[in-house]
Amino acid sequence: DGGITQSPKYLFRKEGQNVTLSCEQNLNHDAMYWYRQDPGQGLRLIYYSQIVNDFQKGDIAEGYSVSREKKESFPLTVTSAQKNPTAFYLCASSIGGDDTQYFGPGTRLTVL
Amino acid sequence: AQSVAQPEDQVNVAEGNPLTVKCTYSVSGNPYLFWYVQYPNRGLQFLLKYITGDNLVKGSYGFEAEFNKSQTSFHLKKPSALVSDSALYFCAVRGFGGSQGNLIFGKGTKLSVKP
Numbered sequence: 494d495g496g497i498t499q500s501p502k503y504l505f506r507k508e509g510q511n512v513t514l515s516c517e518q519n520l521n522h523d524a525m526y527w528y529r530q531d532p533g534q535g536l537r538l539i540y541y542s543q544i545v546n547d548f549q550k551g552d553i554a555e556g557y558s559v560s561r562e563k564k565e566s567f568p569l570t571v572t573s574a575q576k577n578p579t580a581f582y583l584c585a586s587s588i589g590g591d592d593t594q595y596f597g598p599g600t601r602l603t604v605l
Numbered sequence: 606a607q608s609v610a611q612p613e614d615q616v617n618v619a620e621g622n623p624l625t626v627k628c629t630y631s632v633s634g635n636p637y638l639f640w641y642v643q644y645p646n647r648g649l650q651f652l653l654k655y656i657t658g659d660n661l662v663k664g665s666y667g668f669e670a671e672f673n674k675s676q677t678s679f680h681l682k683k684p685s686a687l688v689s690d691s692a693l694y695f696c697a698v699r700g701f702g703g704s705q706g707n708l709i710f711g712k713g714t715k716l717s718v719k720p
């Protein structure tokens with residue numbers, strides 16, 4: 494996990510609320526990614542960013558938003574439009590878009 | 606479409622026995638293949654990758670993987686399993702085209718090593 498931090502580790506949200514998950518890396522990596530993990534479904538890509546101030550939608554971007562104002566930070570906002578947000582969220586980074594991705598420890602989001 | 610399949614949801618092995626976790630892939634072009642391990646409530650840890658070259662790739666913690674182009678497989682292996690190897694293992698392939706650089710993951714295989 495080293496070099497990539499995610500906070501908080503556990504997050505509880507009431508229906509209708511937006512929440513923001515933090516992801517910070519000190520590896521000087523250009524590319525960053527957000528994945529969602531559900532039991533038995535592997536990891537699915539939400540958003541990715543290959544450079545500061547630029548990001549692209551992944552396979553399941555609906556109901557999520559991101560920003561990339563700094564190289565080391567890639568926060569994910571789970572909006573009230575996301576119908577089933579309870580999941581384990583993983584952030585990753587890589588030197589470039591084609592390189593090995595390294596993952597943070599994850600944030601478990603539960604909607605009450 | 607690009608995809609990865611892990612045909613076994615769970616693999617059970619006795620400690621000290623060899624283990625194999627299977628992975629097959631479907632991509633256009635030459636594949637970049639990865640194996641990751643996940644312990645409960647933790648992030649994924651990188652084990653090894655195949656880009657090009659020798660078909661047998663050695664990685665962390667004594668794991669290795671064999672790339673077989675004709676069978677489009679990239680099975681993870683270890684000669685002697687440890688109880689501490691019990692975890693969830695993910696195979697992944699790098700996407701091409703519009704998914705350039707992104708990883709496509711299999712659904713994972715739970716490895717259980719019993720003493």
